[in-house]
Amino acid sequence: MSPPLDAADGRRAGAAAPMTTSTAMPAGHGPELAVVVGATGAMGRVIVQALLARGLHVMAVARSADALAGLKAEVEAAARGHASGLAPGVTPDHAARPAAPTASGTASAAATLHLCPTDIADDRAIADIGAAVAALGRPVRIAVQGAGVATAGGVLEAPTAALVQAVDIKVGGLVRLVRAVEPALRRQSRIVAIGGHYGFEPSAYAATAGVANAALANLVRQYSWALGERGITAHLVAPGPADTERLHRVAAARGARDGQSTAEVLEAMRAESAIGAFTTPEQIAWAIALLCDPQADALAGGTLFMDAGRRKGLP
Numbered sequence: 001m002s003p004p005l006d007a008a009d010g011r012r013a014g015a016a017a018p019m020t021t022s023t024a025m026p027a028g029h030g031p032e033l034a035v036v037v038g039a040t041g042a043m044g045r046v047i048v049q050a051l052l053a054r055g056l057h058v059m060a061v062a063r064s065a066d067a068l069a070g071l072k073a074e075v076e077a078a079a080r081g082h083a084s085g086l087a088p089g090v091t092p093d094h095a096a097r098p099a100a101p102t103a104s105g106t107a108s109a110a111a112t113l114h115l116c117p118t119d120i121a122d123d124r125a126i127a128d129i130g131a132a133v134a135a136l137g138r139p140v141r142i143a144v145q146g147a148g149v150a151t152a153g154g155v156l157e158a159p160t161a162a163l164v165q166a167v168d169i170k171v172g173g174l175v176r177l178v179r180a181v182e183p184a185l186r187r188q189s190r191i192v193a194i195g196g197h198y199g200f201e202p203s204a205y206a207a208t209a210g211v212a213n214a215a216l217a218n219l220v221r222q223y224s225w226a227l228g229e230r231g232i233t234a235h236l237v238a239p240g241p242a243d244t245e246r247l248h249r250v251a252a253a254r255g256a257r258d259g260q261s262t263a264e265v266l267e268a269m270r271a272e273s274a275i276g277a278f279t280t281p282e283q284i285a286w287a288i289a290l291l292c293d294p295q296a297d298a299l300a301g302g303t304l305f306m307d308a309g310r311r312k313g314l315p
């Protein structure tokens with residue numbers, strides 16, 4: 001049974017005590033850590049691979065332990081297929097792998113995947129992720145909140161509970177993630193939330209994404225001010241529709257409303273892009289990996305609009 005929660009901050013009694021300041025984290029002792037919530041999703045899986053390829057250790061977070069095990073197998077298979085044999089490795093728990101050359105050729109501890117099954121909509125996630133991060137004793141270079149929410153149709157029919165749940169997962173989830181990793185943040189650490197196009201372009205058919213993603217833009221800006229003094233930056237990535245299972249669910253809901261087939265809706269949605277394209281998970285992963293660069297300081301508090309030219313409004 002889980003230990004009780006500390007009422008003040010949601011950490012479990014007996015959970016690893018947080019370090020007191022971000023600068024207390026020792027530096028220069030091998031790869032830093034990336035924490036990815038929603039790691040088993042269509043985008044999360046690609047983001048995990050991109051961050052491992054960058055030489056970061058990755059802690060993959062999702063509710064399903066089975067799906068996390070599947071992700072681990074996928075990463076292992078990718079590593080096996082890596083011709084140079086220098087691809088990132090995997091550990092089933094929090095144990096560190098022995099030092100080995102990285103893909104960049106620099107000798108350091110090999111990047112590894114760590115699994116942390118927990119529900120980001122529950123305050124217990126703060127203790128779960130916090131303890132797993134503390135056990136590794138590494139600075140968190142980047143924390144990504146990419147948990148997906150249920151698609152519940154348009155604002156006229158979406159259950160109010162679905163709206164509340166979407167905010168709890170995406171917005172509450174970011175708050176819980178930041179509380180969990182904050183002791184391990186240091187200068188140039190990144191907080192990244194994946195929002196979405198409908199947060200900036202409200203539609204009649206994507207109520208949960210619209211509300212939760214709009215709120216994320218505000219929350220990210222709050223973190224930018226709250227943590228900026230310590231050199232920590234917060235960012236929102238706002239993908240347009242990506243050709244994933246999630247998009248097919250949104251298209252089905254829109255089709256049901258408009259009396260069209262899912263295929264017709266998908267075609268129409270593609271045409272809403274200036275370049276006639278959907279965003280790809282690989283493009284999102286590229287942007288998130290890029291945010292690890294020191295130059296991304298200049299993007300503090302900002303939104304990366306990755307909608308393949310869908311927006312007409314300014315900015």
Ligand SMILES: NC(=O)c1ccc[n+]([C@@H]2O[C@H](COP(=O)([O-])OP(=O)(O)OC[C@H]3O[C@@H](n4cnc5c(N)ncnc54)[C@H](OP(=O)(O)O)[C@@H]3O)[C@@H](O)[C@H]2O)c1
Pocket residue numbers: 037038039040041042043044061062063064065067118119120121145146147148149169194195196197209238239240241242243244245246247
């Ligand atoms: N796909 C698109 O077209 C699109 C477009 C714009 C924005 N986005 C945004 O991009 C993000 C990722 O989307 P996606 O398509 O990759 O989603 P997805 O394939 O549905 O994956 C969702 C991920 O979130 C995890 N998750 C869901 N609820 C969770 C919870 N309570 N606690 C912990 N993990 C949870 C899922 O694992 P478990 O179920 O095991 O927990 C899974 O790993 C979402 O924020 C979505 O809104 C997507």
